[in-house]
Amino acid sequence: MERTPDRIRALYVGADPHAAAETAAALEREDASFDVDPATADDARSAVGATSYDCVVAAYDLGPTTGVELLRTVRSSRPDLPFVLYPSAGSEAVASDAIGAGVDDYVVRSESEGGHATLAERLRSVVGCGISEDDEARRLRTFRKAVEASGHSIYCTRTDGTITYVNPTFESVSGYAAEEAIGRTPRILKSGEHDEEFYADLWETILSGEVWRSELTNSTKDGERYVVDQTIAPVEGDDGEIERFVAVNAEITDRKRRERQLWGLYESMTGWLEADSRGEICSLVDRQLSELPGFETHAVYRYEESTDRLIHTLESGDRKPDSSAQRAGSGGRSIARDVFETKRARRCERIDDVDSDAECDVRSGLFVPVDSHGVLFVGSSDPDAFDATDEAVLSVFTAALAEVIDRIDYERELQERNDRLENFASVVSHDLRNPLSVADGYLELARETGSQAHLDEVERAHDRMARIVDDLLWLAREGRTIGELRPTSLPEVVERAWEHTNAPNATLRVDCTADIAADPDRLQQLFENLFRNAREHAGEDVSVRVGHLGDGPDFYVEDDGPGIPAAERDRVFETSYTTAEDGTGYGLSIVETVVEAHGWELRLTESDAGGARFEIRNVARAETT
Structure with a gap:
């Protein structure tokens, strides 16, 4: 018979002496029949051998070791001594490890009032069982606890397949209550997915030991299919004959569904070979991710070098800076920015929000870098929705995406280089021929006449040819490349450019104050060409004004000349196009090139005075440190 002694002497092992003493005292206050000695892990090893304790209670975190390691040490010298693990927080991994090591009970600590009452009650039960049970009985009890607490679906059958036991997880996964399954065979789970040869191989294997x-693939009571990773092991009796089978089933439905989805996505990459622009490849990726039900929301954050920002392009075509889970970032950075800079994927198992434009309440997400081009994000409304499989496959996906983008960029650069060579040939064959x-x-x-005036005209023609050559060489060498973006004073660059314009009779009004992120040399070339264009088309006494568009860093350059007719505004940025007698036809082409190299936007309209007005938008304000 089981009995409980009048007094129970226990050893409580904690991380430090003070904490151990507090818990030991709390247990004694909870139950007057307890005598509890506090100890650290180092003290416990000698104390167990020197004192006849009825049981040992240990925290999980013991500083240099763990409660499970202490359990193994105690078992080596006192295999019959009851041992209870008392962790500060629940963990399925810790519980499984402890049960595998032979723990007698596992009680999660509670800091609420009376929180030690559960531990005291379980200790009396464990000590009582320890007095009367032999080793075999205790092992069976521990094994049953492990099976009942397992997160896997487990059932036992006789050799003819009749089910004799199912654990709670089997009930919740299959939909069959224990009383509905026991006495029947696993055929109740058949989904029709596997043929008879599959089951014949199964039985041949386990019957051979x-x-x-x-x-x-199984079927629930309601007919819903689910996938398991199943292991069936034969259990032999004392005579060596098989008495029963134990089946352990790890439910992997979501993982298999995601694997099929992601590998299908990977196979669809062949369509990327036809893409010839970043916009087209992003549209393909967006459509492919939208077709996968496992990804409730997704986003592609593209790195914009001109502003040093990650830009999320929305379906509407609008652009917005990355704001992904700002609170969860590192050092104030967003998660996407952190992933982009470290080039390491990151799974966010539980987050409140990733993007205010997300179509679902995002509770978990996966961010994967696309090399130096940006970051891919997928999200779900379920916590812990993504695992290592998702990360691995999406990493392959983004690596391929980066290769495609590199190829597109290279082809675009090659095309631009060819275009510049074509322009060069055009100038040599045509534009220089006229002057x-x-x-x-x-x-x-x-x-013929000896007139000096004719030689002045020759000099003017030579000057124009020199300017054409200079502009052409600049376009051929620089193209759409820019140097490092630095904080640049807009009014200072404007003043420097005006000094190089050689317009003594013209006037300049500077109404801009911002510091912007720009390549100052290229920005000065932009202003010099706009100022020269104004002088060539509006006359030597032109008035030019530079100011801001609204309150931001965007700016405009306008003059009071005759303006540019609406019908010609699309043509003025073409190379070689000019209406001025001594114009090169390259100034505004250079302006457009500098604007595009910075990632800005250029618009030509009319000023209030009727002249030309060039508006430059999407300019980034210089960041202050």
């Missing part, structure tokens, strides 16, 4: 393992013909004509007249 070998362990069988495979993925299996050269003019120079030849006036030179012939000068020879």
Whole structure:
């Protein structure tokens, strides 16, 4: 018979002496029949051998060791001594490890009032059982606890397949209550997915005494299919004959569904080969991710070098800076920014919000870097929705995406280089021919008449050819590349550019004050060409004004000249196009190139005075440190 002694002498092992003493005293206050000695892990090893304790209670975290390691040490010298693990927080992994090591009970600590009452009650039960039970009985009791607490579906059958036991997880996964399953066979779970040869191989394996393992598609009581990773092991009796089978089933439905989805996504990458722009590849990725039900929301954050920001392009075509889970970032950075800079994927198991534009209440997410191009995000309304499989496959996905973007960028750069060479050939064959013909004509007249005025015209033609060559070389060498973006004073660059314009009779009004992120040399070239364009088309006494568009850093340059007719505004940025007698036709092409290199936007309209007005938008204000 089981009995409980009048007095129970226990050893409580904690991380430090003070904490151990507090818990020991609390247990004695909870139950007057307890005599509890406090100890640390180092003291406990010698105390167990020197004192006849009825049981040992240990915290899980013991500083240099753990309660499970202490349990193994105690078992080596006192295999019959009851041992209870008393962790500060519940953990399925810790519980499984402890049960595997032979713990007698597992009680999660509660800091609420009377929180030690449960521990005291379980200690009396464990000590009582320890007095009367032999080792075999205690092992059976521990095994049953492990099976009942397991997160896997477990059932036992006779050799003919009749079910004799199911654990609670089997009931919750299959939908069959224990009394409905016991006495029947696992055929109640058949989904029709596997043929008879599959089951014949299963039975042949386990009846021969070998362990069988495979993925299996089952059906719940309600007819819903689910996938398990099943292991069936034969259990032999004392005579060596098989008495029963134990089946352990790890439910992997979500994982298998996600694997199929993601590998399907990977196979769809062949369509990327036809993409010839970043916009097209982003649209393909967006559509493919939208077709996967496992990803309730997703986003592609593209790195914009001109502003040093991650930009989320919305379906509407609008653009917005990354704001993903700002609170969860590192050092104030967003999660996406952190992933982009470290180039390491990050799973966020429980977060409140990732993006205010998300179509679901995002509770978990997976951020994966796309090399130096940006970050891919997928999210779910379920906590802990993504695992290592998702991360691995999406990492392959983004690596391929980065390769495609690199190829697109290279092809675009190659095309631009070819275009510049074509422009060069055009200038050599045509644009330089006109001023050269003019120079030849006036030179012939000068020879015939001896007039100095004709030589002045020759000089003007040579000056124009020199400017054309300078502009052409600049476009050929620089193209759409820019240097490092630095905090740049807009009014200072404007003043420097005006000094190089050589317009002594013109006037400049500067109404801008912002510091912006720009390549100052390229920005100065932009202003020099706009100022030169104003002088060439509006005359030497032109008035030019530079100011801000609204309250932001965006700016405009306008003059009081005759303006540019609406019908010609689309053509003025073409290379070689000019309406001025001595214009090169490259100034506004250079302006457009500088704007595009910075990632800005350029718009040509009319000023209040009727002249030309160039508006530059999407300019980033310089960041202050």
